[in-house]
Each structure stands twice: as C-alpha cells, then as structure tokens.
Amino acid sequence: MELILTNAKIYTPTEIIEPGTIVIEDGIIKQIMEGKVKDGIDLEGKIVAPGFIDTHIHGCYGFDANDGESSRFQMMGKMLVRHGVTSFIPTTVTDSHENLLRISREVGKIIEKYKEDKGARILGLHLEGPYINPKKKGAQNPEYIRKPDFGEFMEYWKASNGSIREITIAPEVEGAIEFIENVTRLGVIVQLGHTDATYEEAKRAIIAGATKATHLFNAMRGIHHREVGVVGACLESESVYLEMICDLIHLSPQIIKLVYKLVGPYRIALVTDAISATGLPDGRYTLGGLDVIVQGGICRLLDGTLAGSTLTMDKAIKNLVSIGIPLRDALIMASYVPAKAIGERDIGILRPGCKADFVVLDDNLIVVQTYINGRLVFERNT
Missing domain, CATH: 3.20.20.140 (Metal-dependent hydrolases)
Incomplete structure (x- = not known):
C-alpha cells in the first residue's frame, strides 16, 4: 500500500525541503524528494515533521x-x-x-x-x-x-x-x-x-x-x-x-x-x-x-x-x-x-527506511494530522 503526500514543507527535521514530496510504502518511508508531483495528496504548503x-x-x-x-x-x-x-x-x-x-x-x-x-x-x-x-x-x-x-x-x-x-x-x-x-x-x-x-x-x-x-x-x-x-x-x-x-x-x-x-x-x-x-x-x-x-x-x-x-x-x-x-x-x-x-x-527522523511516523502542521503550528506507520490516526476537524 502506497501513500504520497506532496506540496509540503518537509522538516526531516535536520533538513528543510520546500516544496517536497514524501512517499510511504507499507508503513515505511520509501522516498523523500524535492518538488511537487501530480499523483499525491496536495498538502498546500503545510508542514510535515517527524512525530x-x-x-x-x-x-x-x-x-x-x-x-x-x-x-x-x-x-x-x-x-x-x-x-x-x-x-x-x-x-x-x-x-x-x-x-x-x-x-x-x-x-x-x-x-x-x-x-x-x-x-x-x-x-x-x-x-x-x-x-x-x-x-x-x-x-x-x-x-x-x-x-x-x-x-x-x-x-x-x-x-x-x-x-x-x-x-x-x-x-x-x-x-x-x-x-x-x-x-x-x-x-x-x-x-x-x-x-x-x-x-x-x-x-x-x-x-x-x-x-x-x-x-x-x-x-x-x-x-x-x-x-x-x-x-x-x-x-x-x-x-x-x-x-x-x-x-x-x-x-x-x-x-x-x-x-x-x-x-x-x-x-x-x-x-x-x-x-x-x-x-x-x-x-x-x-x-x-x-x-x-x-x-x-x-x-x-x-x-x-x-x-x-x-x-x-x-x-x-x-x-x-x-x-x-x-x-x-x-x-x-x-x-x-x-x-x-x-x-x-528508525523514528524521530524522516528518511528512507524509517517508520512513517509523522505529523502535519498548519502555519500556526496546529496539529492537522498524525500518522503512525503510515496510517492516519488523527485528523483535526475543520
């Protein structure tokens, strides 16, 4: 099972990639790359950081x-x-x-x-x-x-x-x-x-x-x-x-x-x-x-x-x-x-091979989504 999140400001957290794309497969980070892709969930510039x-x-x-x-x-x-x-x-x-x-x-x-x-x-x-x-x-x-x-x-x-x-x-x-x-x-x-x-x-x-x-x-x-x-x-x-x-x-x-x-x-x-x-x-x-x-x-x-x-x-x-x-x-x-x-x-950092534990934050640093092993476990109601 593959999940792609794109058009994000990714904090690995030691590096900052903007815009960036993160690809998750079977609960593991498969790839992190610069730029925006067509096939993915558009995060519209939101922050992605390690959980x-x-x-x-x-x-x-x-x-x-x-x-x-x-x-x-x-x-x-x-x-x-x-x-x-x-x-x-x-x-x-x-x-x-x-x-x-x-x-x-x-x-x-x-x-x-x-x-x-x-x-x-x-x-x-x-x-x-x-x-x-x-x-x-x-x-x-x-x-x-x-x-x-x-x-x-x-x-x-x-x-x-x-x-x-x-x-x-x-x-x-x-x-x-x-x-x-x-x-x-x-x-x-x-x-x-x-x-x-x-x-x-x-x-x-x-x-x-x-x-x-x-x-x-x-x-x-x-x-x-x-x-x-x-x-x-x-x-x-x-x-x-x-x-x-x-x-x-x-x-x-x-x-x-x-x-x-x-x-x-x-x-x-x-x-x-x-x-x-x-x-x-x-x-x-x-x-x-x-x-x-x-x-x-x-x-x-x-x-x-x-x-x-x-x-x-x-x-x-x-x-x-x-x-x-x-x-x-x-x-x-x-x-x-x-x-x-x-x-x-294999946690606390976003890089290929690590567990896909991460958080999505808005510009006010409010938690929008939380993922564990690539699974969405929390989503804030808008």
Whole structure:
C-alpha cells in the first residue's frame, strides 16, 4: 500500500525541503524528494515533521501512569496523537514496591499487544524514582523513597519483559554508582534527577553510564559559581542529553535560551512531565497518591511545590518558537533528540527506511494530522 503526500514543507527535521514530496510504502518511508508531483495528496504548503516523542509523561486526559492498568496506557496513546505524539514512554513516580511491580507487568503486556491504529506507540517504561534524594523529592511521595536496590529493580525488569527503558536516580545516594553500572549493562537509560549531587558526584555517575538529566534544573542542585553541581556537570558532558520542560513555568525563557545557546538543539530533549490533568479543566487531581491543585493550568501540591505540568508537545514547540528559537531546532528537540537519547534509530527522523511516523502542521503550528506507520490516526476537524 502506497501513500504520497506532496506540496509540503518537509522538516526531516535536520533538513528543510520546500516544496517536497514524501512517499510511504507499507508503513515505511520509501522516498523523500524535492518538488511537487501530480499523483499525491496536495498538502498546500503545510508542514510535515517527524512525530513527536515524549519520553517523560505521567498522564493526560484523566489517565495516570501510576494507576498501572494496560488499558489506561493505551488510552493515553490514543489521546496523545491529538498533539502530534507518535511515541511515548509512560513515567511513574516513586511508589510502593508492589505497585511498581504491577505497573511494570502491565507495561510489558501492553507493549506486546500494541497496535498502531489505536494510538501512540509505547516505547517502554520510565521509572522516575524511587531511588532519589528526599531533599529534592519535588512532587514525589517521601514515604516510598528508598536506597537503590538492584535486586528489586530486576523484579521490575523481569515483570516488564525487559521493557524498562529509563530510570531516574540521585547519584549521591548510597549504592547509586554500582546500581548505575548494573542497569546500564542491561541497556537501560540512566537519568540523573531529584538530586542534590555535587559536580564530582554527578561526574562519577556519568562515567558509570548515566546519559540523561531529568527535567534539567527542576528538583536538582543548581549552579553556584564555586560549585556548579549536577546541572554544571550535565551541561559540560557532551554525552548527556538534557530533558527540558518548556511550559515557561518550570523554566524561564531566559534559561531556556541560555541552555540552547550553550549546547545547541542536538542535546535538548523536550518533555512534558504532564500529569492526568492535561487536557482537562482546572481542579483537584492526584499524582502518585499526592493531592494536586491545578489552577490556570499550573499543577502544584498543597504546599505550593510544582507537580508536573499540563503541557503538551505541540504547545512546547509553540513556546520555543515564541521566544525566538527556530522551528527547525524546536522540531529537532521534539523528535530527533528524544529518539537518539534512547537509542531509537528508525523514528524521530524522516528518511528512507524509517517508520512513517509523522505529523502535519498548519502555519500556526496546529496539529492537522498524525500518522503512525503510515496510517492516519488523527485528523483535526475543520
């Protein structure tokens, strides 16, 4: 089965082809070429870009990853395509051993049964905790924070059928370095987060295998001119990818632009850190059993601590463009970098041989259509 889309502005996203044509065959990109062809769907100059990849999302539209039911993960994927997301990693917060074990098992089941016509592809599970520093717990339940336990982690790993893709850990806690070495050997992406680590402690973790920073700046020791801490270590280390929540609440426009100026677009991975309130009205919600009040779209615990976000990936891209970052680079941060950071080579980029996961945007960067494996899974009503 062949699909041809033509007369588009194609962001691969590293290259821009205008006008361009993309040919899809059996769910795979067959050809991308310059110019317009007669036999194809005329997109009238609309933007075609790789599908967005959200590797840190707790929930949306009333669904919470910590509920741990496979049907809820599927429903999250079904709703996320509205925002151009074609792949995602549901993310848990610190929880009891029993619940994390149950969630791991359910993720393994849903990945095995995944069908692209039902919604965004689930790439695995991200455990944000429980091996973090209580001093930087953020919106994590302190009752369940504990020291790294590789034996416990292996229970999650086996229950998930090897589907745990990422884990966030504080590198300064007892046993963290050995733990990082062990899970890295399994191919799990280790992220540094919810941490009060010094520069030296963070560097030891990076040497041990850590390759990502969990929502850079948020819930971690900041930069001081005599101790640049974990933020400084992550910025300095070219092997480390940097998660950023670009809702303009978690991070100011000035710090976003500063990091972009320092490292460029190829190390910044946009994430939403979205919770179940995303896509729903203000009100009272929960995150990992903690009460969250959402007012004006901002999520906070009762003590005022930021508790995730109601951000979507399409909105994050609009935010970046609004503060002066080129659309090409914003799209790189939303697709190419998230894929590269977790070792996925056939998504996050439009080129022959890759999966035909892409989004069609209008001039206002509104999602018009979303395709997964060459299938139309969402179309906005005009």
